[in-house]
Amino acid sequence: MALPEVALPSIIGAAVPRIDGPLKVSGNAMYTADFHFPGMVYAIPVCSTVAKGKLTRLDASDAEKMPGVVAILRRENIGKLYRSARDLTFTAYLDERRPPFEDDVIYYNGQYVALAVAETFEQAQAAAAAVRVFYSEEKPDVGDDLEPEGKLKAGNTRGDTETAFAKAPVKIDETYVTPVETHNPIELHASVSIWDGSKFTLYETTQGVVNHRAVLAQVLGVPTENVQVISRFLGSGFGGKLFPWPHSALAAAASRQLNRPVKLVLSRNMMFSNVGHRPLTQQRVRLAATPDGKLVSLQHDYVNHTSILDNYQEHCGEATPYLYSVPNLGVASGLARRNVGTPTSMRGPGAVPGLFATESAMDELAIKLNMDPVEFRLLNEPEKDESNGLPFSSRHFQECLRVGADKFGWSKRNPKVSSMREGDLILGWGMAACSWIAERLSCEANVELRSDGTVRVACATQDIGTGTYTILAQIVSARTGVPLDRISVVLGDTSLPPGPLSGGSMATASVIPAVCAASDQAISTLLYTATQATNSPFSGKIFKDLAVTNGRVHEKSSPPDNGIPYETVLKNANVSEASGNGKSEGTFLKRSDKYSTHSFGAHFVEVTWDPGIARLRVRRIVTVIDGGRIINQRSARNQIEGSIMMGIGMALLEETHYEPRTGHPVNNNLADYCMSVNADTPEIDVTFLDYPDLVVNEYGARGVGEIGLAGVAAAIASAVYHSSGVRIRRLPVKIENLLAPGPTA
Numbered sequence: 001m002a003l004p005e006v007a008l009p010s011i012i013g014a015a016v017p018r019i020d021g022p023l024k025v026s027g028n029a030m031y032t033a034d035f036h037f038p039g040m041v042y043a044i045p046v047c048s049t050v051a052k053g054k055l056t057r058l059d060a061s062d063a064e065k066m067p068g069v070v071a072i073l074r075r076e077n078i079g080k081l082y083r084s085a086r087d088l089t090f091t092a093y094l095d096e097r098r099p100p101f102e103d104d105v106i107y108y109n110g111q112y113v114a115l116a117v118a119e120t121f122e123q124a125q126a127a128a129a130a131v132r133v134f135y136s137e138e139k140p141d142v143g144d145d146l147e148p149e150g151k152l153k154a155g156n157t158r159g160d161t162e163t164a165f166a167k168a169p170v171k172i173d174e175t176y177v178t179p180v181e182t183h184n185p186i187e188l189h190a191s192v193s194i195w196d197g198s199k200f201t202l203y204e205t206t207q208g209v210v211n212h213r214a215v216l217a218q219v220l221g222v223p224t225e226n227v228q229v230i231s232r233f234l235g236s237g238f239g240g241k242l243f244p245w246p247h248s249a250l251a252a253a254a255s256r257q258l259n260r261p262v263k264l265v266l267s268r269n270m271m272f273s274n275v276g277h278r279p280l281t282q283q284r285v286r287l288a289a290t291p292d293g294k295l296v297s298l299q300h301d302y303v304n305h306t307s308i309l310d311n312y313q314e315h316c317g318e319a320t321p322y323l324y325s326v327p328n329l330g331v332a333s334g335l336a337r338r339n340v341g342t343p344t345s346m347r348g349p350g351a352v353p354g355l356f357a358t359e360s361a362m363d364e365l366a367i368k369l370n371m372d373p374v375e376f377r378l379l380n381e382p383e384k385d386e387s388n389g390l391p392f393s394s395r396h397f398q399e400c401l402r403v404g405a406d407k408f409g410w411s412k413r414n415p416k417v418s419s420m421r422e423g424d425l426i427l428g429w430g431m432a433a434c435s436w437i438a439e440r441l442s443c444e445a446n447v448e449l450r451s452d453g454t455v456r457v458a459c460a461t462q463d464i465g466t467g468t469y470t471i472l473a474q475i476v477s478a479r480t481g482v483p484l485d486r487i488s489v490v491l492g493d494t495s496l497p498p499g500p501l502s503g504g505s506m507a508t509a510s511v512i513p514a515v516c517a518a519s520d521q522a523i524s525t526l527l528y529t530a531t532q533a534t535n536s537p538f539s540g541k542i543f544k545d546l547a548v549t550n551g552r553v554h555e556k557s558s559p560p561d562n563g564i565p566y567e568t569v570l571k572n573a574n575v576s577e578a579s580g581n582g583k584s585e586g587t588f589l590k591r592s593d594k595y596s597t598h599s600f601g602a603h604f605v606e607v608t609w610d611p612g613i614a615r616l617r618v619r620r621i622v623t624v625i626d627g628g629r630i631i632n633q634r635s636a637r638n639q640i641e642g643s644i645m646m647g648i649g650m651a652l653l654e655e656t657h658y659e660p661r662t663g664h665p666v667n668n669n670l671a672d673y674c675m676s677v678n679a680d681t682p683e684i685d686v687t688f689l690d691y692p693d694l695v696v697n698e699y700g701a702r703g704v705g706e707i708g709l710a711g712v713a714a715a716i717a718s719a720v721y722h723s724s725g726v727r728i729r730r731l732p733v734k735i736e737n738l739l740a741p742g743p744t745a
């Protein structure tokens, strides 16, 4: 369907470097753990060394006598902490609902049982180690064979997959497993809390200051307006910082009990236990087609592990119902409880593990059909979203496949396994599709045109490192004509108008309507001011007959150059700023009943496999993304490149291991938990199709980030199969699996 083109200022889409870059490289950007206040004390949690059982006795007598120790806080002396009421509107949401120290039951290894507070970090650490904790211990369940509790819950369904699958001539029925993955942003989770007798000021590492405030107010039992949350800069989060975790409540409660500012920074080890992870998933895919490659049935059944207390669900079937045309389809999901901390969203939650399974299955079925995997996907393009009958707002998936295949040189692929050689290397070429939601969260923003010639835009969203500061400046510049170097952006503080989570790749799409509306209102205020001032050439004119072009106020009937700079208009009127507020509704919870909005893409991967020395490398990736209009080519490319690197880690390296007797994450450090690094970086070629999706917002930007990770692991696993003949259905791909003879691992 054809949508009207809009002419946009060239700042939209420009490859603008991050406006906060200089602050970061000079060390002047203040991250949570950088804040220091007079009288501040340091808190270190004491963590359970067992994963299941009861806390029977806690002896803090030695610890309390140690130098510098202020308190050993535990259930008896931390003060009252409440559960945050269940809230699914993302205005007060969290994944681990149990407040710290609520009872003496141990649910997972690493669970906080006490908090050592001391004058220095080292003293707090020593005191935490000196607290003696006694448990009655039971054998935990941290196993990875997921038997769901109860029957699977059916989700989106059409047709009859059972009958269609039974009758289908060509089919596969395989199970795919993705392991526990741990978020490892370089910035550790941290909380710095100040209590002034009635109000909390919380410096936090959070992807959602507004949500964090709402949750902490409930947990602490104080009115929302008595909590201010500040998060100016983040060293990323990948979903691990979307929602509050128990350490925030501990820091805040400690500051209230002790009447001192408290700093609590998690260790890297604690990050593997206490602040979420991507859960283990086990997914059975039954996929069937006619001999000429038309899909007839797709059943996607999946289970993820969750903690004992919380029902975290990994929505692996997120992209399944709409990606391809298939008359019979079902998704069904279940949970299996384990003695682990509560899982949480990790980059591309649901779709990322889900697409590993379904896109691997597409590759396996294409091989059975003796069809090219690109052709197979092109052949099953839907005309509309078959899960709800709605037209796609903007879908260019086939173009992603064609452009990607062309740039990669896919036509030169010999489909025969291990047939493409280069000296000792066997090349493997694989591909996969990707998709991600394109929705908005509600947002408010304020824009001020100021008499010093600057423009200020403020919003209580935050920049997790993706470029949100820069995006807001670009939007305001586009809307007001004021150059970037005169625009200041203020984010990450709940005292500003409420903004969205930095999550779901929705921040850019969410802020555009509110910031545009605020800019427009600020301009109206300015023009009205111009007509009201007595010493203004515009006095007595109708403000609707005026306009601002490139920062100059003029009559619409006369050229902009004859106008007056807006700061002069304001100064002459003795007005410090012309202010405007904007507000937009979200679409994430209340989806459109007119359009299905999603982003699409395709990855093409070359691996090299050297069986003589057992070396597997990803050498080249071509990615094409249909993510609506790209607001900033540089930050968007950076997002996709980072996601691709995460995809390489997911495919080949990442896996959190729990010790079966203690439930302890054994590789809970950056030496033993392997992630892809610069040395693993292949040649990466990212293309954005850049079709505006004007259903999503006025600039047609759907936002990008997570989509770049979706599908990468499937493309790599398929390339690994093409080179080695071994199909890996349980991530990560391990060298030893490729050395073993046999068709599967």
Ligand code: MOS
Binding pocket: 207, 237, 238, 239, 240, 242, 345, 346, 347, 348, 349, 502, 503, 504, 505
């Ligand atoms: Mo993302 S997992 O929505 O931070």
